[in-house]
Amino acid sequence: MYEDKRKLQLVELKLLKNFIEICEKNDIRYYALGGTLLGAVRHKGFIPWDDDIDIGVPREDYDRLLKLYENESKNEIDLHSYKNDPNHYRFFSQIEDSSIKVNRTDKLERETSSAWIDIFPLDGMPNGKILRKIWKYYILYLRAMYRYSCFNIGVNVNKKNRPLHESLLIKLGVLFNFQEKLDVKKRLGILEKALKKYPYKDSQYLVNAMGAYKFKEMFHKKYYGDGEKYLFEDIKIWGPIDYDYVCRQLYGDYMKLPPENERNHHESEVILDDLD
Numbered sequence: 219m220y221e222d223k224r225k226l227q228l229v230e231l232k233l234l235k236n237f238i239e240i241c242e243k244n245d246i247r248y249y250a251l252g253g254t255l256l257g258a259v260r261h262k263g264f265i266p267w268d269d270d271i272d273i274g275v276p277r278e279d280y281d282r283l284l285k286l287y288e289n290e291s292k293n294e295i296d297l298h299s300y301k302n303d304p305n306h307y308r309f310f311s312q313i314e315d316s317s318i319k320v321n322r323t324d325k326l327e328r329e330t331s332s333a334w335i336d337i338f339p340l341d342g343m344p345n346g347k348i349l350r351k352i353w354k355y356y357i358l359y360l361r362a363m364y365r366y367s368c369f370n371i372g373v374n375v376n377k378k379n380r381p382l383h384e385s386l387l388i389k390l391g392v393l394f395n396f397q398e399k400l401d402v403k404k405r406l407g408i409l410e411k412a413l414k415k416y417p418y419k420d421s422q423y424l425v426n427a428m429g430a431y432k433f434k435e436m437f438h439k440k441y442y443g444d445g446e447k448y449l450f451e452d453i454k455i456w457g458p459i460d461y462d463y464v465c466r467q468l469y470g471d472y473m474k475l476p477p478e479n480e481r482n483h484h485e486s487e488v489i490l491d492d493l494d
Contacts, residue, residue, distance in 0.1 A: 222488040227264045229318050229333045230271050231451055237273070237313060237335060238455065244286055246279045249445060250457040251338060251426060251435070256472055258448035259461050267481040269320060269488075271335040274426050277418045280339040284311065296332075300406045307368045307402050309409060309428040311337040321487045327370045338429055341413040342421025343436060350423065353416075354436070357427050360409045366391055367400035378480065431468055 241248050250258055251272040257265040275283055287297040299311040306312070314332040322329045344350040365373050369391045380388070390396075413427060425436040443459035458464045465472040 223267060223269055224264075226269060226318060226320065226333055226488050229315050230335060231264075231453075233313050233315055233333065233335050234271055234273075234450075234455070235453060237337075238453070240286065241283075244282070246283055246286075247276055247445070248279075248456055249274045249340070249442060250448065250450070250455050252429060252431070252468065254450070254455075255448070255457045255461060256465055256469065258450045258455065258457060259465060260473055262449045263451040272338065272429070273335060274338045274340045276424070277339045277341050277414060280311075280337070283337070297337075300403060307372055307406075309364065309406055310339065313337065318488070323487075329371060338426045339413070340418060340424045340426055342416040342418040343423040343425050344416055345422045354433050357409075357412060358432065360405075360412055361427065361432070362387060363400060364402070364405040364409050366396035367402040367405040369395075369397050434468055437464060437467070 238248075240246070249255075251274045253265055253268050253270075254272045257263055257268060284297070284299055284301070288302060296314045296316060297311055298306045298314060300306045300308065313335040315334075316332040318333040320331045320333065322331055344353050373388065373391060409428075418424065421439070423436055423438055424442065425433060427433065427435075429435045437458070441458055441460040441463050445456040446459045446461070447454040448457045448461070
C-alpha cells in the first residue's frame with residue numbers, strides 16, 4: 219500500500235515545488251499545516267501513509283494567489299476554487315495533477331480525485347477573548363450549514379472518535395437530505411464573508427477554520443511568526459516558528475505513531491492504471 223502512496227506523493231511533491239516557485243516569485247507567504255507539518259517534523263518528508271499536502275496562506279495573500287493562478291499561471295498548474303470551478307464544492311482551493319487518480323470512499327458518495335494539494339486560507343479572529351469565543355461558535359454554525367449543503371460528497375461519515383455532538387449531527391445529515399434544501403455555493407459565500415470580517419493583518423489570532431481540526435487550528439500569531447524552514451523530502455518548506463506548540467495542540471504526543479487502523483483517514487486508494 220505504501221509503495222502506491224509513494225508514487226502519488228512524488229507527483230504531489232512536484233506540485234509543491236511548482237507552488238513554492240510561484241509563491242517566491244510573487245512574495246506570497248505560506249505555512250505547512252497539519253499532516254504536512256507533522257511529516258516534516260517527524261519524518262523529514264511525507265508521513266508514509268499520507269495522500270495529500272496541506273498548506274495555509276494568510277487571507278490577503280490567499281486572495282492574491284487565486285488571482286495569480288487565474289491571470290498568469292493557468293498553464294502551469296491546475297488550481298480549483300469554488301469561484302472558478304462550478305464543480306468544486308470545497309471552501310479551500312486545490313492544486314491538482316489530473317494524470318493520477320485516487321479513489322476516496324470516506325463519504326456517502328464515492329469520489330475519484332486527482333493528485334492534490336489543499337490550499338487553506340488563514341483568517342483573522344477577534345482580538346477580544348469573549349468576542350472571539352462568540353465568533354468561533356458562529357463560524358462553527360456556518361460551517362455546519364455548509365457541510366449539510368454538500369453532505370453526501372463532503373462529509374466523512376466514517377471518521378472515528380468523533381465527539382458525541384458531531385456524531386449526532388452526522389446522524390441528522392444521514393436521516394434528512396439537507397443538501398436538497400441548501401445551496402452549496404451560497405453557503406460558501408456566506409462562510410467566506412464571515413471569515414473575512416476580521417482582517418488577518420489586524421488580528422492577534424489566526425485560524426484555519428475549514429481544516430479537519432476546526433478551531434484546534436486557532437493559534438496566536440506568535441506561534442507562526444515569520445515562519446521557520448523545515449526539511450521536507452529534498453526541499454525546505456516554511457512552517458510555524460514554534461512547531462512543537464502547534465503539533466502538541468493538534469496531536470498531543472505527536473512523535474508517537476497512530477495505530478495501523480487510523481492511518482488512512484481519507485480511505486483512499488491510488489488507481490494504479492493511471493500511474494503506468
